[in-house]
Amino acid sequence: MGLSTFKGGVHPYEGKELSADKPIQIMFPKGDLVYPLSQHIGAPAKPIVAKGDKVLVGQRIAEAGGFISAHVISSVSGTVKGIEPRLVANGSILQSIIVENDGEYKTVEGFGEKRDYTKLSKQEIRDIVKEAGIVGLGGAGFPTNVKLTPKDENAIDYVIVNAAECEPYLTSDYRVMMEQPEKLVGGLKVMLQLFDNAKGVIGIEENKPEAIKKLQELVKNEPRIEVCPLQTKYPQGGERFLIYAVTGGREINSTMLPADAGCVVDNVDTVVAIYNAVCESTPLIRKIITVTGDAVANPQNFEVRLGTNYKDVLEAAGGFKKEPEKMISGGPMMGQALFSLDIPVMKNSSALTCFTKDEVAANAETACIRCGRCIDVCPGHVVPQMMMAAAERHDLALFEKLNGMECCECGSCTFICPAHRPLTQAFKEMRKAVMAERRKKA
DSSP, rough: OBBOSSSOBBBBOOGGGTTTTTTTEEOOSSSEEEEEESSSSOOOOOOOTTTOOEOBBEEEEEOOOSSSSSEEEEESOOOEEEEEEEEOOTOOOEEEEEEEEOOOOBTTTTOHHHHOOSSSSSHHHHHHHHHHTOOOOTTTBBBBBHHHSSSOOOGGOEEEEOOOOEEEEEEEOHHHHHHOOHHHHHHHHHHHHTTTTTTEEEEEETTTTHHHHHHHHHTTTTTTTEEEOOOOOOOSSSSHHHHHHHHHHHHOOOOOOOGGGGGGEEEEEHHHHHHHHHOOOOOOOOOEEEEEEETTTSSSEEEEEEEHHHHHHHHHOOOSSSSEEEEEOOTTTTEEEEOOOOOOOOOOEEEEEEEOOHHHHHHHHOOOOOHHHHHHOOOOOOOOOHHHHHTTTOOHHHHHHGGGGOOOOHHHHHHHOOTTHHHHHHHHHOOOOOHHHHHHEE
């Protein structure tokens, strides 16, 4: 297929060498586990346990609160200590179920049993994915069973695995591809079982040659699956840009879903979670996390139980070798700056990245010099310079008129801006304000 890509984008320092060769370490939690009821897009889950209840690994402790919602499953056995508000990575305080870990990891009946997916109906597969509490693990957190149930399943002709992992420093997906490629291909085959007219494509950036080689070897006799090498460029893993690159030019905008372009897209860890749920009767109870950055003593990739405290994950990576100026949940381009590590690992957690220097704070913002670099690199083909002028005046109507809602918040414009203007942050706030205004009117 050659090297596919999209127009625009940037080339930040990758930083992946810190943890790319570190195999995934399985980590067990120490203290209490915290399970926020909103770890997904949509309605919060509703608790179905109460203080004092005993729970098992794999037991549902909160159920989906609507069609767009997801179950929450306990990752340990122990006792429910209470349901109370707790801080999460994005600074929100969310109602959370607190479970005291008994350290025994006793499981529900049938946990881990092998299952033949070819003997299951399409509906049975979708029901298993729903029961497992799986959501998009790449960060968006969209409930996977909903994604696997488009209006017209016969219109889906691409099932795309987002294996680009274009965010700098992150290597968790890469390690999964290197260590569990059979599960990745197995999960894709389960998904293809749902879509008779689709072919499966694994889109990987060319900076992961070993993973490309391994997966190409694994699928050489799979007529419905191929590996698509992609140009290494940020944000190649953005859903819109991945679809454009893999399909040879299909486009979607902010009002569309991938299904509108005949595609279903899921990231590597989500596809493996589908395999675990359908083929191994294991619901979503863990996350693969990269702990990295020049402030971390021993950058690593970990398999972490959901609900584990970030402080414990950092400690497993040897703690800080030098006090960080910046801590980020996620990577440096799209991650969330943290002021505390007393937060739980959630379904949409991907990494803890810690830097000794805060490059953003070090550079003072100056006036726009109208150089146009932000326009050149914008993959969404909008005009950040004009959108910023609308944002500064809080002119929602103008922001919408300038197609501001098409911004994917990738951060390319902020990265390239020689005036160090906080463009992406302003656009995030404006998009939130526009959505709030629309809800009010509705």
